[in-house]
Amino acid sequence: MSVTTLDINFIRSQFPILHQEVNGHPLVYFDNAATTQKPIKVIEALGDYYKLHNANIHRGAHALADRSTGFFEDTRKSVQQFINAKEAAECIFTKGVTESINLVAQTYGKAFLKPGDEVLISYMEHHSNIVPWQMICEETGAHLKVIPIHENGELDLEAFYKLLSVQTKIVACVWASNALGTINPVKEIIDSAHKVGAIVLLDGAQAGSHLPINVQQLDVDFLTLSGHKLYGPTGVGVLYGKRELLDKMPPYQGGGEMIKEVSFESTTYNEIPFKFEAGTPNIGDVIAFKYALEFVNGIGKDAIIQWESKLLNHFNAGIREFGSNRIKLFGAAKEKVAVQSFLLEGKHPFDTGLLLDARGIAVRTGHHCTQPLMKFFGIEGTVRASFAVYNTMEEVDVLLDSLKKMVNR
Amino acid sequence: MSVTTLDINFIRSQFPILHQEVNGHPLVYFDNAATTQKPIKVIEALGDYYKLHNANIHRGAHALADRSTGFFEDTRKSVQQFINAKEAAECIFTKGVTESINLVAQTYGKAFLKPGDEVLISYMEHHSNIVPWQMICEETGAHLKVIPIHENGELDLEAFYKLLSVQTKIVACVWASNALGTINPVKEIIDSAHKVGAIVLLDGAQAGSHLPINVQQLDVDFLTLSGHKLYGPTGVGVLYGKRELLDKMPPYQGGGEMIKEVSFESTTYNEIPFKFEAGTPNIGDVIAFKYALEFVNGIGKDAIIQWESKLLNHFNAGIREFGSNRIKLFGAAKEKVAVQSFLLEGKHPFDTGLLLDARGIAVRTGHHCTQPLMKFFGIEGTVRASFAVYNTMEEVDVLLDSLKKMVNR
Amino acid sequence: MTSTEIQNEIIDDFSLFEEDMESKLFYLMDLGKKLPEMPLEHKTEEFIVKGCQSKVWLYPVKQDGKLFFEADSNTEITKGLVSLLVKILSGKTPSEIVETDLYFIEKIGMNHMIGSQRSNGFASMIKQMKMYAFALTQNN
């Protein structure tokens, strides 16, 4: 699909939030890696759910419960299609990537990690893909090993192959880095890990809205997604897992929905996906999430990637033009999603962030929940601009102008 | 406050969902114990959040992030006031009661239960207050003990006192039963438990919308609430805990937000409430939840209880009038919330439920996630009508009429 | 009668009730009562089809290349629905059963009985009948 088919004005018209002023300037929202904005159909679906259908699901004999259950399971099918899972039942709804990873660590990890086993993560992981593994390694006696990276933000694959061994039981790796944008060679990682008998969990938080996803072709064991980073509401996440793994994992939380039969003597658990969905789920947001997936499908991932790359390239070209000696860019991997970290020489990122906010530009500043990565670069944090499909070249120019003014002051 | 001050038409006008037809009849929603409907202000707050403010919270330097963080923490303060907690930080946002109980079981339970210790629950618990304790008892070697109940659905307090001992470490008890309506004597339970050094967790799922809550006066250690049963959106729950307990508990899920500093060698955790809120929270729904609390406050718990009791009494009086020999009521505790389980002689609850649905009446049928309780009564399930503040006497009459027709057929 | 003819007859019967769901359900319950009693020895765990709330027993008998079904349910409405399925599918060949489009369900306004997952044994029962017949077609 060619970029010219992407009607940016039409896309922007679907996002009410974009049409406001901040500090007297039109809002320029470049904090998309933290959370994306939501198209009007998602917002309306939420409202409609509560105005027309709301009921608790799965156990109801009445019309509202029936309708709600249907819609809820419809989203599961949409997720299945979105990631090309073999079955809808392999798609479990969680709160977000963080919960999805904790779920795997506390069930698969707890059941199958033994002292001396190794869990491999990378230097560029988000805290959500570090701390759960630290916790379960401490509990089980397994060891956490870290794949180093190159200065340009790419994974050190040679080191990865050296670390990989029959001791490796789990490789947990970010698909696309939220701090650097690096897209990791996940197919290669998965195939190599499988050769030593390890399973692979991908942190797809940043992949979700930017990259085409095909779990069967990847042959990935677990994939995690956050709805709120994928044009959906907050409070919805996905854990995809292969049925053979999910079936043999112990349950995570106990409660309603996840049981088959409960007695004080013994309790039997339900089948997937319900086994991992204890309690009343986040019904409204799950139902609305479907419209976020449809929004992405409507444009197409190819068109999205092309457009976002253009934005990223335009930004980086601009920086090179006027600021290369005063602005340091972090992350120069060959394959990147549209995320760019940078620092103004001698300037604290917080100051830069506030100055940009004064011009209506929303960027994120700080460690981006990747403190070890920041330590690798010897810094405390960066300023990060991250682009989504509704951003424009003109908005990138506004950011470039503001930065130019700052470095020339 | 006298009942006459409750303007039922005004209240109903705030709930768009109530004004629809189901199977050609006006909807009569009596499935409130499963989930309540949402007032328009809650729905609008959700929409406004996504149309005007949406951003990831706590770490942002920009205006939207600032606004969102402020609103999010405002809800925490509202929760604090709603339950009269000493500090807002003692109020942790979860997905719902199920997650809140699992959190306590997997942190407090895991850290402090030893083999031989005892956890006390009751016969009328919801699966969400059974299974998490079964799981942690199995893991720690503690024993699960069950407080029996009387035929009328009241707790057997004598038996409770016999079971209570210095072995008892945790008493986890439902405040108001979702299947029977029974309000348990929680103050007495808490005080007695404290005397033997046990802590008490209350499952407040059904208490939230019906009963006044004052955690300091109760001196309860943990209280759990589900937003969706309290006129709020799905996907939001509360765990209240005393600071002294929360402070010494290990964290639950690992990830962003819940850490102070992360390195591969060692990670330090954040303070409460953030220690227990890993990952991006359900920001939108939490923000909207505040308006649910305001809705309840606006009417007042006293007025709510009075009105709901009237509905319950009217229903039970009606049944006694025409159906006492064909309809069996379950749950005759002296203190009850407006929940009534019943069975038509020789009729499966599912059939009754479908027939009522045919008349537009939404009730719940089945075991209500209380299988052990059903076993106690020697039944598989019941039909349950549960009332909320927006229900009317006329609606109760519609239900009574339909039941009358069924028993006379 | 072909399964299409039977379905059309059922649709005709139900059309009398128009949109009156309650009457339809009462009628279904009456239909269920006419379902031939299922031999107790066939109502075993093995032949149970579990829904969330209602159970269905389904016992298939093969005779002269045709499939016959005995069935029962613990809930009256589901039993009524089940009796319709038996009426339509019992005595047909496996391939006929596999190919039958059960359009009557929607036409009589009962699609909510199979719409949502796990809501009752009826949906599972249809699946079970079809699977059984399918297995037999594969066998030949």
Add this chain to the structure above:
Amino acid sequence: MTSTEIQNEIIDDFSLFEEDMESKLFYLMDLGKKLPEMPLEHKTEEFIVKGCQSKVWLYPVKQDGKLFFEADSNTEITKGLVSLLVKILSGKTPSEIVETDLYFIEKIGMNHMIGSQRSNGFASMIKQMKMYAFALTQNN
């Protein structure tokens, strides 16, 4: 000058920028540069006030019943804000400090710097100054 007079002067200065947030921030950064340098030996872990992203150091000195503050920050804008606090509160008595209503923050349009929890060290700093002064009033 009383703290009220100083605050009013600050509000006056900032009123020139009207709603131009960027200019206000640049001005704040310039003000920060004029803050007397804090002796390095006082910039220790003990006197750090941590925000989410910016750090503030605060060193109180008691002299003749009055409180003086040395301060610094690792971010320029926070440092500017901190310099204003020092200007207003340094050299006042503990009870004056406790009682001072820092209304200038809102008037110069900087309440978002203290509005949201943990957003930066500025809010913590105000709390710290007040607590320190409060402790001294209790002492008397």
